[in-house]
Amino acid sequence: MKQAPASGKDRGTPEASPPSTAHWLGQGLPGAVLFRWQAGGGPAGRFLSLGDGLAQTCGVTVPELMAEARRGWRLLPHSERATLIKALRAAQARQEGVALALRLRRADGTLRRMRLHAVPLPGSDSTQWDGVLLDLGPDETDPRLGEDAVWLDALNRLPFCVSLFDTSLRLHFVNDAHARWYGRPAAEMVGRKLDEFIGPTRYAALEPRLQAALRGQPSVFENQLQRDGVTHWRYNSMVPERAADGSVRGVMSIAIDDSVRRRAEIALAEKQAELRGLFEAVPDMVFYRDAEGIYRACNRAFEAFYGLRQGELVGRSYGDLYDPDTAERSRNEDLAAMRTGQAYRGEETLRGVHRSGVFDIIKTPVLDARGKVSGLIGIARDVTDRKRAEHEVERLAFYDALTGLPNRRLLLSRLQAALDEAAQLGHHGAVLFLDIDHFKDLNDILGHAAGDQLLQQIAGRLVERAAPGRSAARFGGDEFVLICENLGSDIEPALAEARRIAAELLAQLHGPFSIGERQHHASGSIGVALFGGGTALPADELLKRADLAVHQAKAAGRNTVRFFDPEMQARLRERSVLEADLRLGLGRDELRLHYQPVVDAGGRILGAEALVRWMHPTRGLVPPLAFIPLAEESGLILPLGQWVLRQACQQLVLWDRRAATRHLNIAINVSARQFRHPDFIDQVEEVLGTTGANARRLKFELTESLLFHDVEDILGKMGRLRARGVGFSLDDFGTGYSSLSYLKRLPLDQLKIDQSFVRDLLTDPNDAAIVRTTLGLALSLGLEVVAEGVETEGQFDFLRRHGCRSFQGYLFGRPLPIGEMEQQQGLLD
The missing domain is CATH 3.20.20.450 (EAL domain)
Known part of the structure; x- marks a missing residue:
């Protein structure tokens, strides 16, 4: 049963850049070698792509010919080389195709009859050519004898559509592949014009190309056809057929079905559009940087944060968006992720066009088709509100609202950390417990607002004059604690340093404080307890020791310093007895x-x-x-x-x-x-x-x-x-x-x-x-x-x-x- 005639819309133009023939090459087309050639004058030039049929015919491998095109010229007898060079130069001068009968020498010395058809690519100034080399068989007789019959037989063996038109644009040859495309016997098509098979609309689009070929002007184009409800894309060339005297005797039309590649392109484009939709739907900032750190893509959230459109972002690098320190750090993170193949995750403060924020960033290496890292895709989630909530919890939980100093909770945590470190390293440290003398009297006389001012100013002096290794906190009421770390590994120097720090602290209190319009002179009682030296001690126990020493300082008349001494060991002895009882109690149920x-x-x-x-x-x-x-x-x-x-x-x-x-x-x-x-x-x-x-x-x-x-x-x-x-x-x-x-x-x-x-x-x-x-x-x-x-x-x-x-x-x-x-x-x- 005959197939319905193909119909479709011609979408190509002579100036359009045709698709590469690389996707047809290496298919083992019987009797045909497809190629793309970059001309360089005479034998100079190189193959841009080449099918493997030539290697099968002449025994020269494709890599050898791709690497050294002159090896292909050596396959031609000397007379054939001159003929081909002359024909190519003439075709370049006329900016038209070339059709030529040639002979090639095989590795065993025998000759093969070949037919060359090549056409310059539009827009290449005749420097790039697409062509086909057809094997007409062994050169057993005069290559001119029966050439047309051999030539047509070779065309019939080709898997793509080939038609020959005379000067009146009537078909005088249709190969089997083309006849099958139209669902008609070739004999039925010969002698008739193409519009009888494709309809006047489509023929009107093709006729100018056929006429141009009759004038010696080849064309290469792509068109799209509907056949049995299926879209087909075809890669076409129309070149003049010349007689022996060089005159145009007709047109040769070649059409190669490019549908598989084009459908793959469309599927890829649809998949890319789908991915782009997902890319844009993500509320987080998404970006892609190549292996050199250059931005290649981003979503709208990223554009909005930095105030840039994607076109403005592409081509920029770290330094265009980040300060130098952040840029260097981010680049090092990327390099490490690409080197190890492991995703990076961290937090970063980023500065956009309207605001700054803290972002949780994940950067994952991206692999190309060869499995090589080509860049990184990154997702940046704004966690500013969460971090603000965490900081607020920390502030409320760990800092005194009046003075801004660490509160008792944070003090205990820091003190325990200092105790653990001192026990581990064998260092000594000290806790200074400060109680403001007569603070209640100040509150009773001048009011609580005056008391608050004094506490704030004392806290300010503790912070301003704090040395490395010291940490101040408000313990509660009028009590402050100063942690002093790393006072030395020997007990006596540590004791002397703690005494010096305590005297310095008393001196800080003696300076006048401005309370309203009055100058107030304060004093304090300080209790000191040493810690460390390889002995672990709970933080609350150490504070109790310092508090006991404060009471001794107050009992001694205030405005003085007292150290925890052996007289305070009564409770410790009691603890020792209790410890022994506990050890026994574990075994006594x-x-x-x-x-x-x-x-x-x-x-x-x-x-x-x-x-x-x-x-x-x-x-x-x-x-x-x-x-x-x-x-x-x-x-x-x-x-x-x-x-x-x-x-x-x-x-x-x-x-x-x-x-x-x-x-x-x-x-x-x-x-x-x-x-x-x-x-x-x-x-x-x-x-x-x-x-x-x-x-x-x-x-x-x-x-x-x-x-x-x-x-x-x-x-x-x-x-x-x-x-x-x-x-x-x-x-x-x-x-x-x-x-x-x-x-x-x-x-x-x-x-x-x-x-x-x-x-x-x-x-x-x-x-x-x-x-x-x-x-x-x-x-x-x-x-x-x-x-x-x-x-x-x-x-x-x-x-x-x-x-x-x-x-x-x-x-x-x-x-x-x-x-x-x-x-x-x-x-x-």
Whole structure:
């Protein structure tokens, strides 16, 4: 059955740049070699692309011919070379195609009859040519005898469409491929004009090209056709056919189907448009930089931030958008990412046309088709509001609103860090506890506003005259603390330096202060406690020592300095006795676990926190604050913590046997010292294995002091335990210092708002603000929140209204032995 005639719209022009023939080459076209040639005068020049048929015919490889075009000329007998050079020069002069019969010498010395057709590319000034070399067979006879028959037979073997027109533009030859395209026998088409097969509209677009070829002017163009509902793209050339005397005797038309490549181009363009749509839909800033650091693309969010259109951005580099330091840092980050193949992630402050902001940036290497890094695609997410919220939480939690100095919470955190470092390095340091003399009298006489002014000015002097290694804080009321680190490794020089610093501090107070219109002369009492020298000491204990020394200074008449001395050791001796008793108590089964329930917003129990209690045979119930610090300092926290873990896991097993308690979790406190122990993971695995407890019902409560040292080791341990099923809660959130820096890195499930914030949240705006901010921060990070120390319905209601879902405190139950707690919560059968 005949196919319907092809119809379509001619979209090409003689001036249009044709597609490269490279996508047709190497296809092993029978009897034909397609090529593109860059002319250089005579034999000079080079192949831009070349099919492999010539190698098959003459035994010369394509790489050899591409590297040295003269090898191709040597395949021609001398007479043929002269003929070809003459024909090419004439064609270049006329700016028209060339058609020529040639002979090529094979590697075995035999000759092959060939037919060359080539046409100059539009716009190349006849310096670039597309052509086809047809193999007409062995040169067994005179190459002119029967040439037309051999020539036409070769054309018939070609897989693309070839037609020959006479001077009246009637078809006098149609090869088999062209006949199949039109669905007609070739004999039926010969002698007729093309418009009978393609229609007058399309023929009207082609006829000027045919007429131009009759005048000796070749053309190369592309057109688009519809055939059986399918779009086809064809690459066409029309060249004059010349007689032996050089006159034009007709036109040769070649049409090669380019549809596969063009469909691939269209699919690629559609995919690129789809990707561009996704690119633009991202609200974050997205950009692409090449391997040299040059911007090549960006989305609208990036353009808006920098006030540049994409066209203005392309071609710019780091220095055009960043300050020199940021540009150098960003370039080094890119180079490292491209060298390692690993994505970079970090935070950067960027300055746009209208504003600056903090951005979380991810830069990922991009590979080209050969697997080589071609550049980086980056995504910059604006986290300015989040960072502002974090900073506000930090300010409210860690800094005194009146003086701007670190408050007690931050002081304790910094002091503990200083103590840990001094113990590790063997250095000495000192804590100076300053109490302003007669401050109450000033408040009573001049009012609290005057007292506030004095405190602010004292804080200012502490900051202005602080030396490296010193950190000042407001402890509360009229009390200030100065931490002095690195006073030396020997005790006597450290003592002398602490005495000198204390005298200097008293001198700072003696200068007049401007209170309103009055000049006020202040004085203070200072207590000094040394620390370090390889001995670990809790921060609160050191502050107690300094506070005792302050009381001695006041008792000595004020405006003086006193050091913690042996007379203050009575309490320490008592602690020593208690430590010995605790060591014995661990072996005598004197320790107990009490459980305090954790409930949801409806008062339903979710689980409990296991709290250790010590039933001393003579002292009775010893408060945790009396022996837990002792255990930390002495190292007894390790066996104590192991005992608590085993008891809690055994209770989980008992709960798992009852439907009423199977869902409950148990949280236990794990000290920093215990968690850092190298065998801690193995100990947990051993307890879970021997008891059979469900690890997913076990939660470890960690304090922020855990993050002071070896953060990567801590994160690794948490990751291993998390994989085992154990959950993590950050205890007393907001009372430490470093949590905001590492919070997003920790594999946490939960934050616990410290009871110091909950206690006064109904009366203290700062505490209320901290609670609200913490709840918002936890929500954004996907963390649960437990509020500790809930004692009143008012606190409970406030927390619920602001999004808190878990609660712990006396309002729901005090810590009790397991049986009493279960009875209180209605968990007994």
